[in-house]
Amino acid sequence: xxxxxxxxxxxxxxxxxxxxxxxxxxxxxxxxxxxxxxxxxxxxxxxxxxxxxxxxxxxxxxxxxxxxxxxxxxxxxxxxxxxxxxxxxxxxxxxxxxxxxxxxxxxxxxxxxxxxxxx
Numbered sequence: 001x002x003x004x005x006x007x008x009x010x011x012x013x014x015x016x017x018x019x020x021x022x023x024x025x026x027x028x029x030x031x032x033x034x035x036x037x038x039x040x041x042x043x044x045x046x047x048x049x050x051x052x053x054x055x056x057x058x059x060x061x062x063x064x065x066x067x068x069x070x071x072x073x074x075x076x077x078x079x080x081x082x083x084x085x086x087x088x089x090x091x092x093x094x095x096x097x098x099x100x101x102x103x104x105x106x107x108x109x110x111x112x113x114x115x116x117x118x119x
Contacts, residue, residue: 001053004118005043008035014109015094017102021068023089024058027113028075037117044119052079053119059088059112079117088112 010033012026045051054076060067064085073081090110097103 001055001116001118004116005040006035006037006117008032008115008117010113010115012111012113016098016108018104018107018109019102020060020062020066020109020111021071023109023111024060024067024072024113025075027058027111028056028072028115031113031115032075040117049078051119052117054079054081055116056081056083057114057116058083058085060085061087061089061091061109061111076115 008031010027010030012023012028012030014020014023014026040052041047041049056072056076058067058072067085069083072083089112091107092110093106094108095106097106
């Protein structure tokens with residue numbers, strides 16, 4: 001990305017099921033859900049949303065191999081999407097194991113996200 005125009009941040013939690021992808025997708029949704037970049041088209045080369053570059057940075061509390069990067073990319077509707085990961089986020093207890101919810105243990109995963117848009 002040559003020029004960053006917007007940065008949005010968010011966090012996501014998977015309380016039951018220990019699914020870091022679910023937490024990451026929720027973090028990206030949280031970052032972009034309450035925003036409208038209504039003037040971005042005029043700032044992009046060719047005034048084309050597909051010329052937008054989006055970098056999604058995720059701080060995840062598990063091994064990156066557990067993350068479905070394509071599920072994260074699917075949350076961004078336009079442009080070229082790059083996903084970067086780093087160790088971070090949080091693992092904490094939710095206090096109860098509910099096998100019907102997919103729990104393997106009593107942990108929940110919290111992921112932090114930064115979504116950068118530009119060209």
